[in-house]
Amino acid sequence: MIPDSLFSLPDPISIPVEGELSTYPVGRIFCVGRNYAAHAAEMGNEVDREASFYFTKSALNAVLSGATVPYPPGTENFHHEMELAVAIGKPVFRATRADALDAVYGYGCSLDMTRRDLQVRERNKQRPWHLGKDLENGTVLAALTRKADWSPDDNKRIYHNANGETRQDATLEELIWKIDEVICHLSGYYHLRPGDLILTGTPVGVGPVLAGDFLEGGIDGLQSISLSLI
Numbered sequence: 001m002i003p004d005s006l007f008s009l010p011d012p013i014s015i016p017v018e019g020e021l022s023t024y025p026v027g028r029i030f031c032v033g034r035n036y037a038a039h040a041a042e043m044g045n046e047v048d049r050e051a052s053f054y055f056t057k058s059a060l061n062a063v064l065s066g067a068t069v070p071y072p073p074g075t076e077n078f079h080h081e082m083e084l085a086v087a088i089g090k091p092v093f094r095a096t097r098a099d100a101l102d103a104v105y106g107y108g109c110s111l112d113m114t115r116r117d118l119q120v121r122e123r124n125k126q127r128p129w130h131l132g133k134d135l136e137n138g139t140v141l142a143a144l145t146r147k148a149d150w151s152p153d154d155n156k157r158i159y160h161n162a163n164g165e166t167r168q169d170a171t172l173e174e175l176i177w178k179i180d181e182v183i184c185h186l187s188g189y190y191h192l193r194p195g196d197l198i199l200t201g202t203p204v205g206v207g208p209v210l211a212g213d214f215l216e217g218g219i220d221g222l223q224s225i226s227l228s229l230i
């Protein structure tokens with residue numbers, strides 16, 4: 001606790017890393033929107049191929065894979081979104097495509113849980129998506145794999161199952177903005193630093209989940225992710 005502060009804040013979430021004793025503390029969470037064309041289409045949107053766009057989620061609202069969390073308040077249409085998370089390991093500002101990947105620490109699976117009814121309602125009113133996206137327990141983070149041990153090749157499968165039924169099933173080839181392009185673009189606006197996570201968007205197949213559901217997903221070669229809803 002900082003001396004003289006009036007109260008203490010929760011500790012930041014810290015993600016296990018495969019083969020490491022130390023964990024990776026999370027500072028900021030940036031999310032890329034509409035980074036898979038088929039998901040943009042299922043949401044009734046076109047992809048903006050001019051530039052990627054972003055929203056943020058509070059790290060204080062994130063939980064680790066394997067958590068059991070309550071169905072959130074204020075929604076009747078709570079959705080799973082399976083995503084590849086990129087963990088930044090070095091400060092980077094105005095990266096070039098050539099040096100962007102140097103800034104990566106590692107990769108992991110994540111779930112960008114979404115109050116879809118609120119996100120769509122706010123989107124349709126041309127308002128920010130906060131109520132839909134930045135909800136308590138609304139980001140799930142699985143153990144990271146260091147970049148020396150894994151790379152985001154096009155042929156890697158990304159999938160998500162709800163109660164054993166496969167709902168999302170794609171490959172990283174479908175990413176519109178690749179990892180180096182995202183870091184290059186985002187670092188033009190932020191001084192990215194260790195602790196920053198970038199969730200790279202979700203493939204087609206998002207859908208509703210209910211209390212009692214068991215969610216599970218993976219990306220070839222990374223630690224899988226799960227969440228139980230009560």
Ligand SMILES: CC(=O)CC(=O)C(=O)O
Pocket residue numbers: 031032033034035036039043081112200201202
């Ligand atoms: C429209 C969305 O679902 C935004 C988002 O989270 C995405 O991955 O795309």
